[in-house]
């Protein structure tokens with residue numbers, strides 16, 4: 001969490017709000033730099049983003065939403081997202097191409113189709129938004145609806161989402177191998 005926050009600050013973000021379980025706040029406060037606001041997160045990512053968004057100052061022009069599970073994101077990625085927002089984009093996501101052949105399978109695991117991969121992208125965080133647009137999109141999202149990222153929440157409002165280059169180092173640490181790669185990166 002501390003590394004994810006450091007990336008945001010190093011990349012040019014002014015203020016950070018962290019959503020975390022109430023039981024962890026004391027420990028998080030010790031690990032984070034002074035001035036970081038902590039709010040109680042929810043049971044799902046969507047609930048946690050809602051909670052954090054509620055603590056964002058009303059005069060903030062833009063908001064970035066970042067995953068703690070992407071702790072080694074280089075600050076450059078944050079810079080690219082901020083630059084696209086400053087250039088007028090209402091919503092921005094960092095992306096990478098899909099490098100493997102990508103297929104559809106049926107319930108038995110048999111390949112039924114291959115998806116043309118040229119237009120596909122893997123979406124990372126931090127994702128950037130006009131604060132007003134993101135707040136309106138979350139207000140409009142019915143309770144209980146879970147979308148996998150914040151860009152999907154604003155796209156539901158019809159807002160175009162621009163892309164900037166992501167970075168392999170911003171990968172989401174999801175499976176054990178991701179952790180092994182992250183440890184290598186840190187060791188370097």
Ligand SMILES: Nc1ccn([C@@H]2O[C@H](COP(=O)(O)OP(=O)(O)OP(=O)(O)O)[C@@H](O)[C@H]2O)c(=O)n1
Nearest residue numbers: 041042043044045048066067068069172173174
């Ligand atoms: N209740 C939750 C769950 C997740 N998150 C945020 O969402 C990110 C992604 O979390 P998660 O869905 O658990 O990611 P993975 O560990 O990659 O799990 P999976 O992709 O298998 O769902 C976390 O880093 C955290 O920042 C959150 O704020 N509140």
Ligand SMILES: C[C@](O)(CO)[C@H](O)COP(=O)(O)O
Nearest residue numbers: 045067123124125148149172
């Ligand atoms: C937001 C995200 O990291 C973009 O790729 C991703 O959708 C989070 O998914 P998760 O299933 O909550 O890990």
